[in-house]
Amino acid sequence: MLLNQSFNHRRAHMKTGVFKVKNSRSSNRDIIYNAILDKIQYCEWVPGTLISETRLAEIFGMSRTPIREALFVLAQEGFVDIFPQAGSYVSKIDLKRIQEILFMRYHLEYPLLEEMASRRIKIPDSVEKILLLMKYSVSKEDWKETVALDYSIHEELLKSSGHEYIWNVIKKELPHYTRFRFFEPHHNEFKGDKPRSLFEHSEMLEAIRSGEVDSLREIMKSHYDYNLDTRREYHMKRINLHPEFFSNIQLLSY
Numbered sequence: 109m110l111l112n113q114s115f116n117h118r119r120a121h122m123k124t125g126v127f128k129v130k131n132s133r134s135s136n137r138d139i140i141y142n143a144i145l146d147k148i149q150y151c152e153w154v155p156g157t158l159i160s161e162t163r164l165a166e167i168f169g170m171s172r173t174p175i176r177e178a179l180f181v182l183a184q185e186g187f188v189d190i191f192p193q194a195g196s197y198v199s200k201i202d203l204k205r206i207q208e209i210l211f212m213r214y215h216l217e218y219p220l221l222e223e224m225a226s227r228r229i230k231i232p233d234s235v236e237k238i239l240l241l242m243k244y245s246v247s248k249e250d251w252k253e254t255v256a257l258d259y260s261i262h263e264e265l266l267k268s269s270g271h272e273y274i275w276n277v278i279k280k281e282l283p284h285y286t287r288f289r290f291f292e293p294h295h296n297e298f299k300g301d302k303p304r305s306l307f308e309h310s311e312m313l314e315a316i317r318s319g320e321v322d323s324l325r326e327i328m329k330s331h332y333d334y335n336l337d338t339r340r341e342y343h344m345k346r347i348n349l350h351p352e353f354f355s356n357i358q359l360l361s362y
């Protein structure tokens with residue numbers, strides 16, 4: 109279905125005041141923007157899904173103007189394709205963009221974490237607590253919370269190194285990477301005897317604590333895998349289930 113029951117649930121919350129809807133067009137646009145972005149980044153709407161302005165207007169009880177404004181912003185950010193006279197559709201997952209995001213994260217974050225390791229800067233207790241919460245979320249298979257906590261670990265580390273503005277640059281692109289992660293419905297990166305994502309976060313913190321810069325470098329290269337080489341066969345296997353959902357697949361085909 110184009111719009112499922114969760115939107116009706118969201119609308120019910122709006123009526124009870126959880127969402128404080130102002131009468132300004134910009135706030136209405138933001139509500140629509142966030143609702144659509146959640147559907148897209150968590151792959152509840154797959155690439156190619158038609159986004160009905162009429163249906164959204166009915167669900168949210170709004171005019172189509174803020175809906176069109178939200179869709180325009182989402183199109184500028186690469187989440188929506190707008191075709192005149194044909195409608196708005198969820199965009200494909202761009203593997204080139206995913207590579208660039210991972211490349212950016214490695215080359216922005218690694219030097220800062222390396223500095224923390226070389227100077228033996230104490231890891232904040234907040235980071236250790238987030239990792240424990242992340243493990244708990246994995247045990248409950250709460251994947252949205254797990255991925256949010258994953259990002260929070262990196263955010264706290266960058267803040268503790270005095271570079272919160274760099275994180276603000278990174279986080280703008282994270283919904284694209286989240287799409288790539290949630291395209292894997294079984295979330296295998298968090299499963300197994302040594303769940304890859306959890307294990308790498310633990311190893312990363314230990315390398316910073318002990319000042320092991322070389323170990324940290326290798327962990328970070330695996331963690332970001334910005335050429336998508338480390339798990340190329342795994343990526344191709346899942347992408348080949350729905351190649352029509354992706355663009356720039358040739359980056360993984362050699």
